[in-house]
Amino acid sequence: MQQPDNMLEKMGYHQQLDRRLTLKDLVVYGLVFMTPIAPFGIYASVVIPAKGMVALAYLIGVIAMFFTALSYGQMSQAFPVAGSVYAYAQRGINKHVGFLAGWMILLDYVFVPALLYVIAANSLRTLVPGIPPYAWVVAFIIINTVINIRGIEFTNRANFIFLGLELVVLLIFLVCGTYGVMHGVGDGFTIKPFYIAKNFNLNFVFTAVSVCVLNFLGFDAISTLAEETKGGNKVVGRGIMLALFVVGLLFIVQTYIAALLHPDYTSFKNADTAFYEIAFSVGGRPLEIMTILATIFSWGIANSMVAQAAISRILFGMARDHNLPTILAKVHPKYKTPYAANILVCIVSLVVGAIFVNQANVLSALVNFGALVSFCVIHVSVVNYYLRIQHSKNYLKHLVSPLIGFIIIAYVLLNMDTLAKIIGCTWFVIGIFYYLIMLHTKDSIELKDLE
Numbered sequence: 001m002q003q004p005d006n007m008l009e010k011m012g013y014h015q016q017l018d019r020r021l022t023l024k025d026l027v028v029y030g031l032v033f034m035t036p037i038a039p040f041g042i043y044a045s046v047v048i049p050a051k052g053m054v055a056l057a058y059l060i061g062v063i064a065m066f067f068t069a070l071s072y073g074q075m076s077q078a079f080p081v082a083g084s085v086y087a088y089a090q091r092g093i094n095k096h097v098g099f100l101a102g103w104m105i106l107l108d109y110v111f112v113p114a115l116l117y118v119i120a121a122n123s124l125r126t127l128v129p130g131i132p133p134y135a136w137v138v139a140f141i142i143i144n145t146v147i148n149i150r151g152i153e154f155t156n157r158a159n160f161i162f163l164g165l166e167l168v169v170l171l172i173f174l175v176c177g178t179y180g181v182m183h184g185v186g187d188g189f190t191i192k193p194f195y196i197a198k199n200f201n202l203n204f205v206f207t208a209v210s211v212c213v214l215n216f217l218g219f220d221a222i223s224t225l226a227e228e229t230k231g232g233n234k235v236v237g238r239g240i241m242l243a244l245f246v247v248g249l250l251f252i253v254q255t256y257i258a259a260l261l262h263p264d265y266t267s268f269k270n271a272d273t274a275f276y277e278i279a280f281s282v283g284g285r286p287l288e289i290m291t292i293l294a295t296i297f298s299w300g301i302a303n304s305m306v307a308q309a310a311i312s313r314i315l316f317g318m319a320r321d322h323n324l325p326t327i328l329a330k331v332h333p334k335y336k337t338p339y340a341a342n343i344l345v346c347i348v349s350l351v352v353g354a355i356f357v358n359q360a361n362v363l364s365a366l367v368n369f370g371a372l373v374s375f376c377v378i379h380v381s382v383v384n385y386y387l388r389i390q391h392s393k394n395y396l397k398h399l400v401s402p403l404i405g406f407i408i409i410a411y412v413l414l415n416m417d418t419l420a421k422i423i424g425c426t427w428f429v430i431g432i433f434y435y436l437i438m439l440h441t442k443d444s445i446e447l448k449d450l451e
Contacts, residue, residue: 030243033218050208067405073237092381107370120300180282369424
């Protein structure tokens with residue numbers, strides 16, 4: 001097996017980032033990014049379109065992401081470089097598709113930190129109404145930017161602390177919730193969170209999946225740390241799969257308990273506080289406050305911190321190939337982090353947060369569309385690279401699996417909100433024009449022919 005540094009040199013790069021991360025670190029990073037308690041914040045947005053079958057929506061989400069995770073694992077093994085889908089499509093298909101894939105994932109990663117800041121800030125409004133939400137957005141951004149520039153090891157230590165706190169709150173909810181179900185809260189233990197015959201409709205379920213997929217975004221971000229991971233080029237793929245399975249199980253269990261506690265999904269006083277109402281029903285005001293604070297902390301600090309780390313690596317990878325301004329490829333001389341890219345994400349988050357501080361639904365649409373389109377490209381990259389270029393005979397791994405993943409993701413895309421599709425397609429067209437202008441600019445530098 002080739003060592004990662006040797007593979008980087010073979011692809012025309014040299015080791016610039018600090019290679020310190022282990023498999024455990026990658027799994028923790030993925031869990032923090034996906035956030036074990038993520039359903040706390042968007043529970044009503046999933047359970048209502050799923051017509052009560054919220055656990056089923058998350059189960060389908062896990063299955064859909066499983067095939068995508070397999071494809072990420074295959075491409076990260078072949079190309080252990082920063083850049084994620086941009087780098088994989090660039091080498092697995094061609095440089096033009098690679099750029100457009102990177103452009104679409106930017107729609108996800110560039111805006112996801114701002115989305116997380118906005119959700120956390122608006123949640124704080126219920127606890128501290130006297131402070132405007134944007135003030136909290138600024139505070140979150142400053143904290144996360146400083147942590148990310150300090151280095152991946154510093155970020156990694158923070159990840160362990162954040163994950164521990166989230167798991168403690170989740171455990172408390174599950175214990176209280178299980179006790180409540182056993183003592184008469186709700187309708188008792190049933191399969192209704194998975195299947196309600198009179199309500200079952202595949203289109204409704206997949207519409208819910210298109211929302212809950214937001215909670216799964218992050219397992220793919222593990223691939224952005226390929227140049228900072230030690231232990232061989234299979235470690236990233238293993239980290240992706242482990243993180244996905246663990247967080248998927250946690251999502252299904254907590255939404256199952258929540259649905260049992262409150263079977264009437266149409267009777268929430270406020271959709272934004274649906275999960276907190278459920279927590280109050282079994283733990284009173286203390287558990288309600290605990291779940292609110294946990295959501296604020298996990299979305300505003302933990303999740304957004306790792307999201308900022310991920311997008312800075314994608315910007316770094318694209319800038320290194322001269323597809324974005326090369327200043328974004330600058331690495332901090334002391335901390336060995338892409339500090340210029342981190343600063344850009346900070347600035348973008350400040351601007352986007354100010355514009356959309358009261359429109360989290362629009363930001364959510366942008367994030368989901370960009371991610372799902374990129375997932376489709378990953379599946380195509382696997383088929384093209386392994387079957388056409390490498391002449392692989394492993395049709396199960398390199399054809400059947402990515403084909404199933406592509407079909408599931410494409411179906412979820414088709415069932416997304418119309419606004420999401422309009423905004424996403426507009427971003428795609430802008431990317432095409434930008435790329436054409438870049439190609440015809442005298443100062444533009446052609447990518448290396450990597451095929």
